[in-house]
Amino acid sequence: MLLLIAACANPGAGPDGGPYDETPPHLLGTSPQLGGRNIDGKKITLIFDEAVQLENAAEKVIVSPPQVEMPEIKVSGRRVTVSLLDSLKPGTTYTVDFSDAIKDATEGNPMGNFTYYFSTGESVDTMEVAGHVLAADNLTPVKGILVGLHNVLADSAFRTQAFDRVARTNAEGFFSIKGVSPGNYRAYALMDMDGDFCFSGKGEMIAFSQEIITPSSFPDVRHDTLWVDSVRYDSVRTIPYTHYMPDNLVLRAFKEANQPRALLKLIRDVPEKFTAYFTAPSAEAPVVNGIGFDASAALMESRSRGNDTITYWVCDTALMARDTLHFTYTYEATDDSTGLASQRTDTFELVPKLTMARRLKQKAEAMERWQKQQERLRKRGKAGNEEPPRDYVKFSGRINSSMAPDQNVTFTLSEPASIDTAGIHLLLTVDSIQTASPFRLVRDKYDLQRYTLYGEWRPGQRYELRIDSAAVRSIYDNVNKPFNQTFSISKNEEFAALFVHLPQADTSMVVQLLVSDTKVERQVRVKSGRADFYYIEPGTYYLRAFRDSNNNGRWDSGLFDEGLQAETVYYYPKTLKLRANWDIEETWQLDALPANKQKPTDLQNKQKEKKQTGRSRNAERMREKGRQDNARLRM
Numbered sequence: 001m002l003l004l005i006a007a008c009a010n011p012g013a014g015p016d017g018g019p020y021d022e023t024p025p026h027l028l029g030t031s032p033q034l035g036g037r038n039i040d041g042k043k044i045t046l047i048f049d050e051a052v053q054l055e056n057a058a059e060k061v062i063v064s065p066p067q068v069e070m071p072e073i074k075v076s077g078r079r080v081t082v083s084l085l086d087s088l089k090p091g092t093t094y095t096v097d098f099s100d101a102i103k104d105a106t107e108g109n110p111m112g113n114f115t116y117y118f119s120t121g122e123s124v125d126t127m128e129v130a131g132h133v134l135a136a137d138n139l140t141p142v143k144g145i146l147v148g149l150h151n152v153l154a155d156s157a158f159r160t161q162a163f164d165r166v167a168r169t170n171a172e173g174f175f176s177i178k179g180v181s182p183g184n185y186r187a188y189a190l191m192d193m194d195g196d197f198c199f200s201g202k203g204e205m206i207a208f209s210q211e212i213i214t215p216s217s218f219p220d221v222r223h224d225t226l227w228v229d230s231v232r233y234d235s236v237r238t239i240p241y242t243h244y245m246p247d248n249l250v251l252r253a254f255k256e257a258n259q260p261r262a263l264l265k266l267i268r269d270v271p272e273k274f275t276a277y278f279t280a281p282s283a284e285a286p287v288v289n290g291i292g293f294d295a296s297a298a299l300m301e302s303r304s305r306g307n308d309t310i311t312y313w314v315c316d317t318a319l320m321a322r323d324t325l326h327f328t329y330t331y332e333a334t335d336d337s338t339g340l341a342s343q344r345t346d347t348f349e350l351v352p353k354l355t356m357a358r359r360l361k362q363k364a365e366a367m368e369r370w371q372k373q374q375e376r377l378r379k380r381g382k383a384g385n386e387e388p389p390r391d392y393v394k395f396s397g398r399i400n401s402s403m404a405p406d407q408n409v410t411f412t413l414s415e416p417a418s419i420d421t422a423g424i425h426l427l428l429t430v431d432s433i434q435t436a437s438p439f440r441l442v443r444d445k446y447d448l449q450r451y452t453l454y455g456e457w458r459p460g461q462r463y464e465l466r467i468d469s470a471a472v473r474s475i476y477d478n479v480n481k482p483f484n485q486t487f488s489i490s491k492n493e494e495f496a497a498l499f500v501h502l503p504q505a506d507t508s509m510v511v512q513l514l515v516s517d518t519k520v521e522r523q524v525r526v527k528s529g530r531a532d533f534y535y536i537e538p539g540t541y542y543l544r545a546f547r548d549s550n551n552n553g554r555w556d557s558g559l560f561d562e563g564l565q566a567e568t569v570y571y572y573p574k575t576l577k578l579r580a581n582w583d584i585e586e587t588w589q590l591d592a593l594p595a596n597k598q599k600p601t602d603l604q605n606k607q608k609e610k611k612q613t614g615r616s617r618n619a620e621r622m623r624e625k626g627r628q629d630n631a632r633l634r635m
Helices: 002-009 356-379 614-634
Strands: 027-031 043-048 052-054 062-064 072-076 079-083 093-099 102-104 114-119 127-135 146-150 165-168 174-180 186-190 206-208 216-227 233-245 249-253 263-267 273-278 287-290 299-303 309-314 325-334 341-350 409-413 417-419 424-430 433-436 439-443 450-455 462-467 472-474 483-489 496-501 509-514 520-525 530-536 539-547 569-571 576-578 583-587
Touching: 043 114, 052 072, 062 165, 062 174, 093 165, 093 174, 114 174, 127 146, 127 186, 127 233, 146 174, 165 174, 186 249, 263 325, 263 341, 273 325, 424 439, 424 450, 496 576, 509 530, 520 530, 530 539, 576 583
Parallel strands: 127 249, 496 583
Antiparallel strands: 027 043, 043 079, 052 102, 062 093, 072 079, 093 114, 127 174, 146 165, 146 186, 186 206, 206 249, 216 233, 263 273, 273 309, 287 325, 299 309, 325 341, 409 450, 417 472, 424 433, 424 462, 439 450, 462 483, 496 530, 509 520, 509 539, 539 569, 539 576
């Protein structure tokens, strides 16, 4: 009676409506017949044993050979109808790949990957080619990209002809091209922006393989598990099938590096400078030719490494006072008609938003206010600030209060300036006694306002950086105010160290230590088969490597017309947990795993939450019933 009362008092112990339907739709018949020959009709009908739905049909369903006009796809109850609008080619095998789009209409149970096929000739082509498409820079699966085969092996086919056979990748980047006839092929991937199934080069993501693909097959077996219900299995059976090859192609997709370059804008906010902004980098720096002035003597350049942002400082005060700056500007730009880089020359007239006359007026007004304030203070018998207002060179960039032994002090000045190192003092503090510590000050090669101070740092010690007033003098004769900053160097035992052995790597390989897929903590070049990382903050890290073919220290994309692949990227498959005062050694065989299995699971992009099916709901139902049974037993 007590058990009965407890069960009645438990609101979760009542009827739950029974198990959910977890049976996927079953195909009852097709018209024309599946695998039919000599078919000339363009309407296909599939009939199922229950009402069905199509999920993302425009994204998942694809017809091969590719269709210029998109087919019409309709769903009505248990019936799916596909109407092909293009004319049919004679003697050709057609496939309609539904991927996993077909699901039952009630619980969303997927039918699984399904492909309908027929032939307009006497025979049906049955070969298949499968693999994965990954982003070349981070090995992330590329979803929804077209993958096609060309039996014309020349590279020009990718730009001039539609694919012979085509498929589309799923969320895991997997593709399977069916209905392939025997022969030799080249494989390509294309994020087709204009719907012509050809590479136009207009920002389209692509992948290509240099190897010749020859489809083949052999008899094989696989093992399937028979389930009693959603949580218990009955037995494992062996099923013979035809294994099609290749089934492990890996295509690395990229956007070409030669993105169109154009001058985006020229801005002159103040008389002292103007800045040019470009849409893409270039190895060649633009040239300014002054009209009425010598640009080489009057201007000073401070630019980014890729010459895509360049600031020109006007050194000549007479030129600065001009309301309008006239000059011609010669720079590398992409020709709209040919798509090739060429030199372009434009003429500009730049007027500052804040003119020199207005600047001088503002300074005079500030001086007048200061003088009046000083006069009022004197009348009250108070000592005023005797220093009149003026412009100063300012420091930017924060110096951390605690730095690792391999870090250095960096700062940026508000305008180009020279620095008298005699006015810079780096002091080591030991037992309250300060002694001078050696340092080296280096100006950035490109950004003339950026400096790095290198010191002989001692772990666990405190330092003070002092910069005397007027130690910095700008090209406009402005000076700095006194600057003072204290900081400490962390102890060695506060950090971890990582030593990576790469038996397959040479000095062209660069290894990156990652905090996330988009944040690189640091990178080193392989030396003597090793990549060593010192003074690492404790935490979770990952490893990525790329083959730096052009030795520029950064990953580079590819160029199809030059047959140049993107630089090859590898991931270390393990997650690294680094702890303070620990040295970790790892051995990394770069090709130990295929590219689609290298990336650590917790580093991969999180997929969208999967919709529940009958099986997943039943599993949750069984878990809930187990929790209720346990609760009743405890009572």
